[in-house]
Amino acid sequence: MMDDTPRWTLPLLAAGQAQKEMTHNEALSLLDLIVHPCVEAVGPNAPPPSPLTGQAWIVGDQPVGDWTGRAGMLAGWTEGGWRFLVPRIGLTVWSRADDCRCDWDGSQWRLGRIVGRSLIIEGKKVVGAQRPAIAQPAGGQVVDSEARLVLNAVISALRDHGLVASG
Template structure:
């Protein structure tokens, strides 16, 4: 039998355990740090000097001081000091300073990446999978320089945004 939950490694109570409130309170502290989690910074290696209970950071790759040994973990300040939670695949947190989400995928934190099959606005798909490349204007009996320049600009924008292949 394990003494931690499978996904978030939260401490479990055991029958006949003394001081069960300590284990239970530790689990609640970790849940409080992660549920609808918001972070103050990403990739920080040095703990902030003035952290307040409830504030969290994503620890960088070379942490020092109180964060040493907790690379890429979520560090949360509590009334009892720092608590660390190991990230799990798919874990997402809100980074207010960057106004974006930070997602743990492929053993690393990814800032501001959004992965989807399509983008829907009010029930209508506005962006889907990338389409094949479209060649620029070429040939024809009548040459319209302005129209070709406009088409080239549109095609360049579509390629730059990844909507069509290059």
């Protein structure tokens, strides 16, 4: 029989276990940290001097003090002290300090990155996959310099936004 759950390593109760409330409470503390997580900041290496119960952080790459050996983990302060969770691919937290989300991609935390296949606003697809390059206007029998400037500006804006590949 397993001692922990396979994904988040939450402690499981054993048949005939004494003091089951301790195992149960530990599992609830870890669930409180991971369900709809919100962190105070991403990447500090030192624990804060006076954390409040329920606050959490994503530990930086060079942790010290109580966080030593916990790089990249989700650290939460509880009445019983620090609790740590190893992130799993797809974990998303909200960073209060950065006012954006942060995702674990399996090897590092990605702050503020949004990955998707399209952007839909009010039911209308406004951004999709990048299109092929558009050739710059050139030549022709009649050169309209103002029209060419406008076309170049539109093409440049589309390229700057990554919607059209550079030619």
